[in-house]
Amino acid sequence: MGAKTARPNREPLVVDIEGGTVSEREIKAAREVAADVMSDRDFLRLANRIIDEARDGDSSQTRAARDRDRATPRDVSSVESDRLRAELPALDEFREALSGRQRKLRSVVKNRVLDRAPASQHRAVRTLLSEEDPAQWRRVNRALHLAAGDVQRLDDADRVVVQRLDRLVQAYERENDRSHRVYVAVQLPDTHPDVRRLRDVPANLRRGSVVDFDQFTVTRHNLHETPGHDSDRHLVFEMVTSRGMYFGRSDSVEDTTHLLPRGMQFEVASVEYAPYEKAGETGGFGERIVIQLRER
Template sequence: MGAKTARPNREQAVAVDPEGGVISARDVKAAREVAEDAMTEREFQRLANQITDELRDDDASLTRAARDRDRATPRDLSHVDSDRLRGELPAREEFREALSGRQRKIRSTVKNQVMASAPASQHAAIASMLTDEDPRDWRRINEGLHHAAGNVQQLADTDRAKVQRVDRAIQSYERLNDRTHRVYVAVKLPDNHRDVAKPEDLPANLQPGSTVAFDQFTLTRHNLHETPGHDSARHVVFEVVTSRGMYLGRSDSVEDTTHLLPRGMQFDVASADHVAYATRAGGFNERVVLQLRER
């Protein structure tokens, strides 16, 4: 018998999927290690969805309502016309202040306008997804969106309708809003990943220059100190500056700066650094923050 040829034992490359874990809370993303090939396949799916949406937009035989109904991801209706109200990702050394009472009040006023004019179906969808004590709809629908690379057309009809009602509420806010938002969201690391005490500890696919996609709806905070996991090395915190989404927080009387980002957002990781931020008690803390630049 001939000698056997030794074959190299090649381990499959893995990556950390920020939305791949089991959802335990609405306001924290749960990561999971997955095959790198699976992440690449989702990127191709997103590109295919984007091309299909753009081709449909050019089809003059369809009404605007029909084109929107059949889209994979929602249309961006946000705008910021004033340079004064258009923000950028802050410099590393800039202190992350808490959102002022005045800024909370401005955003809350727009939210109240949107909710006052929203139909009952949108109120019901928002309650089911965001405020019901049982988050089962949030979990099921966001998990479905993740598996579908953000394409709502792959969900069951009842879930698709619910998602698109939330989409329309967000778009109503985006039409009225006139400023950018600086918001934060944390991702809980897989148990087998080391703590992130410095930028070098980050997963390879979350280092600066990488891309990140939020196929799911994302609950964020304007205040870093309100973000669950802000003081934990088991969480990665993203910082985003965007005109997208809808403020769901309170006015100047209560410190609640919740902000809902739409599904189907894509980003480039711009930087990863230690930053200083205001705490609830009026002091300061430091942690590693990843800045995401919207595509």
Template sequence: MGAKTIRPDRLDIEAGRITERDVKAAREVAEDVMNERDFARLATRIADELRDSDTSLTRAARDRDRATPRDLSHVESDRLRADPPEPSSFRRALSGRQRKVRSATKQKVLAAAPASQLQAARTMLTDEDYAAWQRINRQLHKGAGDVHQLSEDDRKTVQRLDRLIQSYERDNDRTHTVYVAVKLPENYPDARSDDDLPDTLQPGTAIHFDQFTVAHHNLHETPGHDNRRYLMFEITTSRGMYFGRSDSLDDTTHVLPRGMPLRVVGADSAPYDNGSKGFSEHPAIVQLRDS
């Protein structure tokens, strides 16, 4: 008998070819590959927890040796702590006041950041040549989020961007709801409704972002918001850093950290502000929270 063929049967959100910074390309992969990656994440999480308990190391050394960045986010005020939107409710654009508050925190963090962190942000997020973004995110996914699977230069770039995002998380005092575009594989059916979602995106399912993730506070800025070949992930979190503008121009960019565990809480179609004084509707908005 010949070797048994393993059918690709789980949708891996980050396994596809990276062609844009603010799109995650999904791909179907074998069940055993996904299981191996889940086990690797568990092993690195345990190792990070053990490392944190080692009092013989300085905090800086423990952070350098961690596989994934420490979560420094916090929201003390109930007024500033938000729940995910009601599943089918209207998704409004981020208000001018909310842009200004987040932008002020961003400017404070950037002004205090060392040149090495600013250069890491330029390399990963704004350089016209996004080869570093592709290479580093591809390797982060391959290594299940473990930064020590990267080359020494790439590890330094990643951890410098980690620290910049952590500085924002330390100063931020509110929850964010942001949107991430997930492009479906070519052999996958259109997302016409939440009934078309795979088992791996049903409520209660765990999702991991091994890579850095470019998100947007406004759904209409998110690539594929008007295309059934894309799912819209709606993430409610205190993690990440706002890189958008404070004025009325369409730029509410928000970068989520790597190594981010999430859990699906629901999915539905929903209307949203389309940025042209009207509204549109997306058939498959998948809601997630930190897990």
């Protein structure tokens, strides 16, 4: 993991993409931390994965009980069709907006899942995603990051809400039959310079680096719809995954919101300039640095 040193006798620093304080749900906020803090969290995540895998082999418990005791939610997604399975785009590929047909297909699955969901899961959505004040989202996501993604370290009330949202997302994943290309922005800490050139990207977010999302992550299918897409104070991640749940619209209102589950891990596949379709402009395009993440 690359790191920088602020002063000769200071510990090396790295950018923690979930370590800052968020003001809204749609972005992540980063801060610079000592490299050994990140290493400690990496160790906790590895230990949690080992324990979860061992627990899965315990036939003395029901699957529901094993899932309740897991640190992170199980991946229940799959894409059987080669036609509907996608890969990360080529670096120079034009990032088009999600078509109306694609929005409708995802909305059909979303509505079917929501219609079947119990009232407790709808309450979890309201608590974490729908309330105008994102205070609960901010508090719970911060607790998840401090716990390296382990929901068992949260208090019981928060754990219950988190796991209800987990189960709703998993219900969508079971119904879903296609890959999703999604984007999320990370606001840089004030201590980090603007990212205008490739060499400005934080050293621990370059090709081959491992990136963890301990928190729930609100993404967009459209790059131009991603808050911070036109800012040098934000990094933009691009991912292709079968995970998560579409919460966007199917009509003429442009909203391609997609919630990724907590506890995901990626590897940086590339860092390069990428062209993309601009909002409301026929033939209009922009270009920005995009960090491509490959799911592990």
